[in-house]
Amino acid sequence: MRHSVRAFTDRLVSKEQIEKAIDYARHAASSKNMQPWRIAICQGSILQTLSKELIEAVYSGQKPAAELGESKENPIPDLYMDRARQCGYSLFQHKGIERHDKVARMEHWCENYRFFGASTVIFFYYDLSLPQHCLIDMGIFLERLMHSLEQQGLASCPQASLSSFPDIVNKHIKMPQELSPLFGLSLGYEDKDAHVNQFCTEKLAPKEITNWFS
Numbered sequence: 001m002r003h004s005v006r007a008f009t010d011r012l013v014s015k016e017q018i019e020k021a022i023d024y025a026r027h028a029a030s031s032k033n034m035q036p037w038r039i040a041i042c043q044g045s046i047l048q049t050l051s052k053e054l055i056e057a058v059y060s061g062q063k064p065a066a067e068l069g070e071s072k073e074n075p076i077p078d079l080y081m082d083r084a085r086q087c088g089y090s091l092f093q094h095k096g097i098e099r100h101d102k103v104a105r106m107e108h109w110c111e112n113y114r115f116f117g118a119s120t121v122i123f124f125y126y127d128l129s130l131p132q133h134c135l136i137d138m139g140i141f142l143e144r145l146m147h148s149l150e151q152q153g154l155a156s157c158p159q160a161s162l163s164s165f166p167d168i169v170n171k172h173i174k175m176p177q178e179l180s181p182l183f184g185l186s187l188g189y190e191d192k193d194a195h196v197n198q199f200c201t202e203k204l205a206p207k208e209i210t211n212w213f214s
Helices: 015-025 045-059 076-097 102-117 134-151 166-172
Strands: 038-043 120-129 155-159 178-186
Touching: 015 134, 038 045, 045 076, 045 102, 045 166, 076 102, 102 178, 120 134, 134 155, 134 178
Parallel strands: none
Antiparallel strands: 038 120, 120 178, 155 178
16 A cells, blocks of 8 residues: 655666656546646755755745645635644654654654655646646646556655745756746655654545435
8 A cells, every 4th residue: 555655765766667657647637638747857966955955944944935725814724734733743653753842843844855865856847827627637647656656666755845945946956937846756765664654644434535426
């Protein structure tokens, strides 16, 4: 069963493996065949540079960009925020991080910007002028990509956090101006000895997400 991996080995992923996954993902369904996805694949020194500058932004107190659709006027409903908080709380418990341990919490957050040790990161770009329903297409593309990676023995972790500092990302990844980084995907070989990778989130049962009508 696929799960988000938060610790990778340093084993490199080949170009052929990534291209195979992309070839599978590109057949994802999309509204009117618009195929809104565009990706940037990063390996090597650019990841080190991005990691350094992103972590510096966190420690300097730089305010992250608002997530797509996020605003004070349009807060996330409590139902979904409660699930997000429970996920975070459970992960802290699993890692032994106390609620008031600010140093450990900050280090935990910065692991996002070390890409959990992954040798490859894919940034997903999106034209924000597109209608919102095209975001569904992005999700389908992402899921197919992760599935193909899994079939090749690779692990991954999708990260909305990798779009938190778009100016830093855009400084080093030169994509068309109309495109914005939407999220990232860290990928590689899972470190099966890492305690953090034993963490699994609870999922709602089918009956909790389904309504039947006839």
